[in-house]
Amino acid sequence: MAPISAWSANTWSLIVYTVAVIGIVGLMLGLSWILGGRDWGRAKDEQFESGVLGQGTARLRFSAKFYLVAMFFVIFDVEALFLYAWAVSVREAGWAGFIEASIFIFILAASLVYLWKIGALEWAPASRRPSSPSEPDSPAAKPDRPAR
Amino acid sequence: MLDWFNAHPHLVDSLIESVKAIVVLLVTVVVAAWMIWLERRLLGLWQDRYGPNRVGPFGLGQVIADMIKIFFKEDWIPPFVDKLTFIVAPAIAMGLMLLMFALVPVTPTWGVAHINVGLLVFLALAGLEVYAVMLGGWASNSKYSLLGGLRVTAQTVSYEVFMGISLMGIVMLAGSFDLRHIVEYQAANGWNIIPQFFGFCAFVTAAIAVVHRTPFDLPEAESELAAGFHTEYSGMKFGMFFVGEYVGIVLVSAITTVLFFGGWSGPGVESHAWLAFPWFAFKCLCFMSGFILLRASLPRPRYDQMMAAGWKVCLPLSLINLLGTAAVVVAGAHGA
Numbered sequence: 001m002a003p004i005s006a007w008s009a010n011t012w013s014l015i016v017y018t019v020a021v022i023g024i025v026g027l028m029l030g031l032s033w034i035l036g037g038r039d040w041g042r043a044k045d046e047q048f049e050s051g052v053l054g055q056g057t058a059r060l061r062f063s064a065k066f067y068l069v070a071m072f073f074v075i076f077d078v079e080a081l082f083l084y085a086w087a088v089s090v091r092e093a094g095w096a097g098f099i100e101a102s103i104f105i106f107i108l109a110a111s112l113v114y115l116w117k118i119g120a121l122e123w124a125p126a127s128r129r130p131s132s133p134s135e136p137d138s139p140a141a142k143p144d145r146p147a148r
Numbered sequence: 149m150l151d152w153f154n155a156h157p158h159l160v161d162s163l164i165e166s167v168k169a170i171v172v173l174l175v176t177v178v179v180a181a182w183m184i185w186l187e188r189r190l191l192g193l194w195q196d197r198y199g200p201n202r203v204g205p206f207g208l209g210q211v212i213a214d215m216i217k218i219f220f221k222e223d224w225i226p227p228f229v230d231k232l233t234f235i236v237a238p239a240i241a242m243g244l245m246l247l248m249f250a251l252v253p254v255t256p257t258w259g260v261a262h263i264n265v266g267l268l269v270f271l272a273l274a275g276l277e278v279y280a281v282m283l284g285g286w287a288s289n290s291k292y293s294l295l296g297g298l299r300v301t302a303q304t305v306s307y308e309v310f311m312g313i314s315l316m317g318i319v320m321l322a323g324s325f326d327l328r329h330i331v332e333y334q335a336a337n338g339w340n341i342i343p344q345f346f347g348f349c350a351f352v353t354a355a356i357a358v359v360h361r362t363p364f365d366l367p368e369a370e371s372e373l374a375a376g377f378h379t380e381y382s383g384m385k386f387g388m389f390f391v392g393e394y395v396g397i398v399l400v401s402a403i404t405t406v407l408f409f410g411g412w413s414g415p416g417v418e419s420h421a422w423l424a425f426p427w428f429a430f431k432c433l434c435f436m437s438g439f440i441l442l443r444a445s446l447p448r449p450r451y452d453q454m455m456a457a458g459w460k461v462c463l464p465l466s467l468i469n470l471l472g473t474a475a476v477v478v479a480g481a482h483g484a
Contacts, residue, residue: 009158013165014250014261020173021246025239025388029223032384036223045227047290048379058289066302069455073305076463080312083470084268087316088325090474091481098478105467112463121459123452 068120079108169250169260176249180395181211187394187440194444221383229380230287237284238381238388244280245395248273252402253328255412255424266327267319270403271312274358278304281360284389285377296376299451304358306458311354314466317347317473318407331411341408343476346469348408350462355404357458359396362443364454401435402428 047054086093086101093101115121122129153160185200185208192199203209225231250260251270263269278301285297318340319325322333334340341348357364373379378389405411405428414427449457 007162009161009165010260010262012162013169016166017169017173017250017260018247020170021243024173024177024246025243028242028384028388029235029239032219032221032387033223035219036221036383039222044224047226047228047288048374049291050374054291058291058294060291060294062294062298066298069302069306072459073309076309077305077312080309083313083316084319087319087470087474088323090320090477091323093478094482095478098474101474102471105471109464109467112459116460121456123455 065123072115072120075111076108079104168258172249172254172258172260173246176246176395176398177391180391180398181215182208183394183398183436184214184391185211186436187443190437190440191444194441215387218384218387223384224382226288226380228289230289233283233287234380235385237280237287238385238392240283241277241280242388242392242395244273244277245392245399248399249395249402251327252399252406253331253411254402254428256421258425259328262328263326264329265325267315267325267330267407270327271308271315274311275308277358278308280389280392281377284381288377288380290380292374292379293377296373296379299373300360300377303360303364303454303458306455307354307357307462310350310458310463310466311358313463313470314347314350314354315407316470317344320470320473320477327406327411331406331413334410335413335417339408339410344408344469344473346465347473348404350466350469351407352404353457353462355400356439356442357454359393359400361393361397361439363446363448365448397436397439398432401432401439404435405431 047058082104083101086097090097119126119129188210189199189201189207200207200210203213225234248270251263251266253259253262253266261269281300281304282297285293285295285300288294288297318330321337321340321343322330324330324333330340375381378386381389409431411431412424412428414423414431417423417427
């Protein structure tokens, strides 16, 4: 790394900018802590749940769907990273690079179609999806159900 | 005195650039703050009411009044929260948005950072932005906050996947990640909005989802989640999430201008260099107003519809756009 005296003017402007951003954020947090009032209220120590008394903790077990989305993100964002490297060198890579990238994209598109087909991108549980007559537990597949 | 400055041209350059950086930062913050006023006025106009019009001329002083008021609000940290994360989250929300603005080339001579991988840095910082809402939602230790935080995390990561891919068409055309280079390419070859129209559609959708603005503000859907991830926030910490969102709109408008609408270039800029900033500001203002118009006109989609739109429409669309652009660029360089 170059010695500090040789850093370009732009490096300095970026450093000053970053420090100033941290300063502004710190100033906003600090000033409101100094200036703000202090008060006490009966229900102030409770979580807001629209006026209803809270039950249990907020450390809930939540839908596994969110983990799935996170995993898809990792898979497809890594794909994107490889494509970034190709995008900037697309002229140099020529037709050979284009064909290789097409194969790569095709494989990932195939995996997207697969995820789509097995219903991994759906949010409602299989039994509650509107257009799935093939599902054994959907209401449409139970004609013997008594009508209301 | 003058001799000393002449003897240290490098130091003087650094000083001038640093002062410019501070000016860019302050202007960004001020524009973001007055964007709140603009939004309220425009919403008022479109909803056939006045909006804030009492404090100062045209209600322009409303922002200052609100800011003074919010500084004197209690800096309340509820006893049930995870204290450190609770404080850090709004700082990330606002700080990262401001940091990203360093990458924007405002005019040929103004702009904080000249980084030759500017677009990559932008995508990286945009990726970090998710921590603000995720940590804020989790640290609040409240059910509304947790659900809002989870929603916004899933939404942001889903839309980030193709946000980068939708921009790669531009990188191919310009052959560089350098935002300045991209603007100069457009000044010479026409705006990217025309060859990259599908990339533009995908990018704007992704950008709105990542800054979680209406219509993609499901993490804050009042009817279901109270205020979502910032339910337990109040005072200035809420204010930082709030201002951070407006900085986000300004930033997205600026980045869209730079990437798709030629940045500072426009009629007359070659002969009159001072026109560069007015052009840039005008284009940004159009986009900022456009985002407000979106809020005024579109309802929220359902959560599953929004996620489906991302994975099933925008991701394939940006992949096809990428391949199509690549084919054209390679054919142009090597012959078909």
